[in-house]
Amino acid sequence: MAAAAMLLIGGSSAALAHGAHFVPEATDVSWDGTVATVAFREVDVVLKADVTTISVKVTADVDAICKRGVSILRIHRSATALDVKDYPISDDGTVEGAARVPLKVTGLEVPDFTCVITHVSVTTVLEDFWTGATLIDKTDQRQIRESTTDISP
Template sequence: MLFIKKASALFGSSVAAAAALLIGDPSAASAAENTHFVPEATTIKWNGTTATVTFLEVAVELDANVTTISTRVTAEVDAVCTNDESTLTIHRTASSLRANDYLISFDGTVPGTAKVPLRVQGLNVSGYTCVVEHIAMTAELEDFWTGATLTHKA
């Protein structure tokens, strides 16, 4: 019986802690409303194996000096492959996700660079000469602690 009381007390405090995290402090919620990524400061570069995303998050007000940001990068590639009179049109897509901790500057900004491994398979066909015609890149940023998000297309 003592075990059940302790377990229910522990469970109750866990539920209360989870509710506090979900509900949060109203002043923290208003500060988080101003937190955002700056679209003009976001870039995506890709060398075929690694995508490099630079970004800037502003108005970050957390008790900690770091925040956790996930970066999902998607590459959509169109290629044309030819072999004499035969032509193949290929469209391939690949995505990769990384999450890292970033330091919050004294002025409430988070300048960052995410390096995300990303390869698109199936762009070479045996016996054909393939040429990439179009590449579309998308980066999706999400700060786990502030809730700020940004989808950037290049």
């Protein structure tokens, strides 16, 4: 909130951080089904402050096929989570960070059906509020995981 107020009142520091950018090769995203872990590096950060504010938005898209006898259901579900924190700027203008973002996709199990997850796609959007640097990272994973849900007594 304070960051937004300063932008409106005093202008942005982005002009000072013109060359700031995230390094795609230094971005690593993993998702275990409940938590997304995002490691990143931003370089050429020149601000008057010793920290910068970075948002990490993660979206997981999951496809599954559920079967019971001759019945087949194709399911697509997604979920999005956001984490916003201040990260320290090193003396050389580098920001190294790692965010752990709770993220769970629900609705992938159907009572009395055997479900198999066939595809997982994780999209991460990094944005530095002060420098204006952004990065979009998309990771496709082919994951096969079977689960059987039986709610009969």
